[in-house]
Amino acid sequence: MAHALSLDPSASPLDYYGYELRRQREAHGLKQSQLGDIIFCTGSLVGQIETTKRVPTRDFSERVDAALGTDGMFSRLVGLVLRSQLPHWFQPYAEMEATAAYISTYQAQLVYGLLQTEAYARAVLATGMPDDLEGLLAARMERQRILEREQPPLAWAVLDEAVLHRPIGGRAVMREQLARLLEFRDHRWMRIQVLPNVAGEHTSLDGAFNLLRFDQDPDIIYTEDLISGHMTASPETIREATRRYAHLQAAALSVEESAALIGRVMEERYGDRTEQGAVA
Incomplete structure (x- = not known):
């Protein structure tokens, strides 16, 4: 250095x-x-x-x-x-995300980055064995500041139910993370739905994607593979992603039902087992 x-x-x-x-x-x-x-x-x-x-x-x-x-x-x-400090391939998306008027995301594996707690994000980022974990973590937390604006983007997240059950970071970390999701139950700008396992096959079995809309610029679709991320403003791709997202929202639980499921999983899967044992 x-x-x-x-x-x-x-x-x-x-x-x-x-x-x-x-x-x-x-x-x-x-x-x-x-x-x-x-x-x-x-x-x-x-x-x-x-x-x-x-x-x-x-x-x-x-x-x-x-x-x-x-x-x-x-x-x-x-x-x-x-x-x-973000990966070079991710920086263009972060810049677009910061200026979006509307964000909609479907996440099949993980909680969306803007909704992650610091402990959850640390556990996720550590899996890549980065040279500077603290720098990456600070950068992810900084991204979330767009939700703290006086007028943040309208945002809608559909999370696969598997996201709730995957124990990233351990029980305490997951309990904190699910509690964080529940804080958005009555949020004016953010809505969270859970796509339940019983929905079976659905329109985005091939993976997660984000749709960004802007007041003046063309819409953007963002996807990731093992190595990097990809953005496109192709009208055909935007139409197809919009169609798929509409089907995902229709198949998902309502916002209220989703919050109830998140709460149940938080208590039943990540609750205090000592207290549960004492009650039993």
Whole structure:
């Protein structure tokens, strides 16, 4: 990794962040340890971020802005930094997702990334044995900020029932994840349906897909294979995906029935077995 003195701020958002952090810190006459004391972290962490050995978090960036009076500069920059940590093939989709007016997704294996808890996402990402798990995790959590906007995209997720039963990360992680899904029961912008096992064969047995709609740009369909992701705006593909999604929604449980199923699975499969045993 580069030393701060040799960082090229034009090389990447992470290099620019490290360069500016060092420049601003020194302009305030602070050593790394002194800045660390102010923002409640170690001087070593400050140094690692300055030299691109660690990826900054949003919390770190907000603390730096407050400590150095940089008017939100690092809080704005960290979004670009975290997005740059995503796999190169996924970055174009993340940029489109962030500007979509409507998102609809069918997920056959996993909870959709925008709905994942940090612990669930960590377990999912770890399966790929990445070099920088923490950077990828921070980037995934940053994607979810689009749901916190004053006017987020309208979003609809159809999850295969298998998603609820696959114990990603263990019982405690799954219980937390399903509880997170239940938080969207009365959400104004997000709706979740479960496609039950009893639905049998359906129109998307060949896998998950996302449909993004925009106020002015053409619709986009996104799919993934083992190696990378693929986007297309082909009208024929959009029509076929829209048809399939309509059939999936029709075959799925209602939003209310889906929430009830999620709640049952959460308690019956991932509940506290000690308490269950005591009741028995």
